[in-house]
Amino acid sequence: MTTRLPHTLRSDARDNRERILDEARAVFVANGLDVPMREIARRAEVGPATLYRHFPTKEMLVAEAFTDQMLACRTLVDEGLADPDPWHGFCLVVEKLCELQARDRGFAAAFMSAYPHAMDFTAIRTSSLTGAAELIRRAKDTGRLRPDIGLDDLILMIMANNGIHADTPAARTAASRRFAALMIQAFQASPASAPLPPVPRLMPAMPRRKSERSITG
């Protein structure tokens, strides 16, 4: 959700702001976050002064560009938690996460990025992760989710799903749908389950509480 601007903001300023955000999202998704601010200004056809007036730091620009995706993720986790059957809720999150991401590559970029000083963004991300950890805990209690699956496996899935590409958006969505179903097969507890090798820490500076740390154990 783009922060609402005061009515007094002139419409060309609003246009500039939206154009900067659109271009920033496109270029971050295509080329990662290392793109210089001046390149974003050039693409958005504004001067550097205009860019810095709207977004004094790159961190603020990145956070603002991906807030929508982060909020969609938080909403999704809430839906999973609201499901009376936690295993069903967990599967829903896996499926919808892969689907959202297939439609919007910015989704993974948002999720994987750490912006310790962009407080709103970090707060939403932390609450998504905390909610996902809680859903995992509940799904394990039902006996349907393998006890050795943790938050890092969801991160692994998000990264992996991001590697999938196809010629058309429809094929991309279908591929991610199949991938999500395979991951659900992989995550579920079954008599045939063999122990999994450990998962390394994948996300830089992921905010974790002590109580969450044992989940991937």
Place this chain on the structure above:
Amino acid sequence: MTTRLPHTLRSDARDNRERILDEARAVFVANGLDVPMREIARRAEVGPATLYRHFPTKEMLVAEAFTDQMLACRTLVDEGLADPDPWHGFCLVVEKLCELQARDRGFAAAFMSAYPHAMDFTAIRTSSLTGAAELIRRAKDTGRLRPDIGLDDLILMIMANNGIHADTPAARTAASRRFAALMIQAFQASPASAPLPPVPRLMPAMPRRKSERSITG
């Protein structure tokens, strides 16, 4: 394996050739195959004439750059086929494929690319795919591999594994090892298996025989 050159090729020509191949591999892996030939010449610090003397077409350069990876893949599939237990052979291929790829991002680039006119390369790739399809068929006969898994699921896995990244090579390898184990869980037949959604056709111009077409069901 780089094609052996005649002894008469002067050593600076050999150096140029190796340097071109090294730079081409690096840039193809980082930026895809759309990089212009002149950019590869620039990075390899040779003139365009030298580049075209060694590799008259870009297709020849791409094929030569990735022949090693393609041969490693073919060797791996042969190892899987040689295993007296086809399910075990299939798991071996899944694990080693993910591991090779974690160490060498060119591997996925090689596998996913289609070069209809680079005959040697295409022949090796086709024989890898045919061998993998045969291994899948045999593993299904044991009852351990789900009947609805096909070659396209291995392609999906290769693409997905390519999306995984980590801060260090060791973490990258560990992440791919866990991912491979999850995929094996996903691929195995078990009483709890639910039907999978269809997998779309993912690889452009994948050479297939009619007999292979039914594999993904």
